[in-house]
Structures are given as C-alpha cells and as structure tokens.
Amino acid sequence: YSTPNMSSWYMKQLQERKTAPIDISLIVGMTAYDGISIPAHNGFLSLHNRYTSKSVRSFSCNYISDNPPEHSNLYIWLKDEQPELAFVGSADFTQSAFISSRCEIMEKCSPSEAYDYYRKAESRSCYCNHSEIDDLIIIRNNHPILDNEADLIGGISCGTVDSVQISLLTNKGVVAGTSGLNWGQREKRNPNEAYIRIPITIARQDFFPTDRHFTVLTDDGHQLILRVEQQNNKALTTPMNNSLLGEYFRNRLGLPNGHFITRDDLERYGRTDVVFAQIDEELYYMDFSPKKASGDI
Template sequence: MLYTQDLEELIFHRHQLHETDELIVLSGYLGPRPVARLEELPFNSTVIYGMYGSEGIKPSLHSSLLNIQGEVDNLNIFYSNLPVHSKCYVWRRRGDIIHALIGSANFSVNGLTTPFREVLAETTFDTFRPLNDYISHILNNSISCLEVGMERVIEETEQTDNCLMTLLGRNGEVQNAAGLNWGQNPNNHTTPNDAYIPIRTSHIRDFPNLFPPKQLNPLEIDGRGRMQRHNDSIEIIWDDGLTMEGLLEGSQPVEGVIYPKQISSFPIKAELGEYIRNRIGVPLGQPVRKHHLERYGRTDIEVSLIGEGVYKFDFSV
C-alpha cells in the first residue's frame, strides 16, 4: 500500500496494528521534533541520521539531538559513517522485521507533513530479511550521537545562507497590528501574543535556497477537488536550544513564482510572540516597540537553513 498524506501520524500509530517491541528509523536527514516525539511510543526506538557520513551535522542540530538523547530513555540516536540517503521505517519483534515502510519521506516535520510531496510504501515479506541485513550493516557502521566530537561537527557558517530578517516595519518601527504585534489588532481573530516574522521579497531574491516556493495541493470539499497553496511546516532551533514548530504561510509573487509571506509558530500562533516577549522583557499581552528591541540589543533575527525544513534562528546579542 502507498501513502502520500498524514505520514507522521501513520508512523506514530502503526504499532497499534502490529505486535512489535522496537522501531528503527533510518533517514537521510532528521528534524528534532519527530525524534523527541518517539518518547510517546511504548517500546525502544533507534534513529539513524544517514547523511552524516558525507555532510556531517550542524552544531545546533547536533546539540538539539544530544538534549533529546539525554531526556528520552527509550531512544538511541546514531549517526551513519556511511553516506545513506535512504528513508526506512522498520518495526521489529525480537530482532525480526514484522512490518516496514520505505520511500522518500525524511524523519522531519517538513518531510512527514507536506501532502503529496513524499511517499511511503509498505514492503513485502520477501524483503524483510535483506532489509534487516541492510539496517544491521548501517548500524555496524554508525556511532552514537554521544560519541561525536566537535571536530566532526560542521560549522554553520560553511555553505550556509545567513539571512538577517528585520523585526521592524518599513517605517522603522514595530508594526502596530502585524509582525510581532499581529495579535494586537482587536478586529483580527487572534490572541494578544500572536506574532509572525515577515518574509520580504528581498530575502527570497538574495537567498533563493532559504524558503521554498509554495506548491499546489488538492483539497477535497464536498467531494469536489480544488487546489490550494500549501503552508509548509518547518522546525526552528533557536540559539538558546529551544525548538519550535513553525509554518511558512501566506503567499506573495516573486518573479512569477509564489513564495511564503511570513513565518509563524504552529499550531499555537502565540508561541512565537510569547517567546520573543520573554526574551526581550516585555510583559505578555503587551505590544512590542522598537525601543524594547534596542534595549535588548538587536532588531533582527539571523535565519539559516541547516537541514531539510530545519532552520536555525539566532536572536543572541
């Protein structure tokens, strides 16, 4: 059977259909949010980051995975010394595979939640033994994330676009009812701390690999199919180590291509606004002004892409 939607929920509920005592995830790239969610499962999980062997790992993602490894008891995170781009989700019982999904979906929020862009397919019984041998070969050539020295961690400044995204409006002040003050408009269906970070056309032109164009996906309403622009889910790792799920939402044309217009937190729009207010010392529910940001020490956030759908947000002073 082939699956193209709701892949994250598929993976986290598949064990309910099979008597299993172990999940093994082999993924070319990882995002911290699904890895941390493995704590929910009632058995042990193993996660293997496949492309470490050729690309290494960025410090912020490595630190985030180390924190998860230290906090989740039923989880072991490995980095493959062999460059592996495979995506395999394997459920085992007493060391034998009883169910498996393979395909194109990385174990990240972006890889598992974008409808129709990635696929996972069930494997047949005759593939279980060679697949088990393949997984064992990769594990035998992997190291624990706890064994990785900083000399193996790739500097984030190497081959990384670092975009400074201003938190000020075009008039040089924080907008009254948009941006960090999105929720301050009483006429919007928002809460006071709702916030977003605007994506300017200059960001897209200057950093074309940073934000992907928006894709069209079919939406079923009353049995009739129509197309809508899909809001990509992303993972955000802040400079202080906090992780947050985000959304690339809204639409704007840039040279004939439709791109996202803003970044918000997801599923709670206020999470971003509360986080920024706490960092700069503004009471929750109160508007943010330019002088608050200047007192804190900066009026922008440095944004970089450190993996598929995984971003680092640097708001350090």
C-alpha cells in the same frame, strides 16, 4: 535516518487535514553508529511527548542504543493495537524523501512481520530524553555557524555563508499593531502569537524553503522549528504553535508574555532586526544579539 523537521511537518499535515487522532512512535536507527547532531537531538527532545493536537495525541522518539545499527526504513499503521498496514523501502523519514523530487521506492509488506521487527528494534532502544543518553549514543557537535562565529561579523555575512537581514519594523519605522511581533494582539487570539515579516525582495530570492519545515538555531542557544506561510510567502511562523515565536522574542526583550511590543522595546534592547544565515536546506542560524539599532533595511 530521520529529522525533527519531518516529524513537525508530518504532524502539521495531519492537523491541517483534520484526521482521526493518532499516536506516533519513531525509532531512529543509526544513532549509536553514525550518531545524531545536536540540533536534531534537541529538536526531537522538544517534540517528544510534548506535542498534542486534535490529530496527534502523542509523539515519542527512541534511539537505537547498541549494535548492530538499524538501517531499514519501515512504516507501520496500527488500529486498536493491531498492525493493519506496513511499507518498507528506501525512503528515510525526512522531508527530502517525502516532499522533494527525489526518487524513492516503497513496497507493501506483512504488517504482522513488520510489527515483530519493530518490537525487536524497540527493545534495543531508549527514549531520546533518557537521563544517560549522552553515554548511550553518539551526539555530534554539528554547528557550522556556531562553531565558526567569524562567518558572521556584526550580523552581516562575510561571504562564507548566505545570509539575509530582516527588519522587525514596518516601512513606517514602527512595530505593527496587529501583525508581525504583535500578530496576536486582537480579540480572541493568543497575545503571544507572532511572525517575522519577509520582505518581498527576500521572498523572491527563495532564501527560505517554502515546501517544508526547517530548524533555526539562535545566537542565545535556543532552537525553533519555522516555516514560511501566508500569501506571497511573506511570514515566518512556528507551525506547531504560533505563540512560540512571540514568547521567544518577548523573553529576549525582557517583557512579560502577551505584552504589546513597541519600537522603544526593541531599541532599549539594542536591535530592531534579525539576521538569518543558511547552514543547509533544513538548518538556519538566527542572530538577534543586541547591537546599535540600525533602523530599517
């Protein structure tokens, strides 16, 4: 079992620690048996061979596409294409297994035998972006919020899900000039860089996890991986690339990349806030559908 959030978190950790460049190859073993959710599948698609940094040259994701399913958790490190170190045990490739207080046990094992096992599993797998992937594995429609939009009425929770409403304006009722949606509007910065400011009252609620990456499904069918950062947990960002969030909002507002965002732009679109609803500990829904501007909340 694995999640794209864990993959994103792990790659960000490598980047921040400035490790030597590596390639990451992941095989998800239960996709032809238990299946995989649409959000997880889309998350792997967005990462597959598209993410590169000084620490991660490439990331590829394969799914086991026939029986028997693979329920083993095996981690192998190679150097110059030769297996150097391997562990086997209970830890899935998930944030719950690696960065929470859950107990797991992993044991060293023979690197060569582990790599042989991996290669056999690889021969029964296919890339997650295979043209016929829908016929090879089970992809489950697992959108508790998207499948039941009655849970959100006018962007406000009716009690069946936890949600928060966050203004995109400052306390003075404007879009900040060099922070928030305009974070990158400074010299030598990507002008699309952006974050969503988390009010201190919401930060104190622990509504968003502060120790992991999480997936956000949007009302227009997109998907973002976000994390909480900055002092006092005041910002929601796209950790793999800070400009992705700014590009998303500029696209929704009908603005060109790099455009300076104003309150007039938001009001012309029909909304000055966003609503987040929690589906589970690693999955959220974000509503930015147009409505009558409601001002600051």
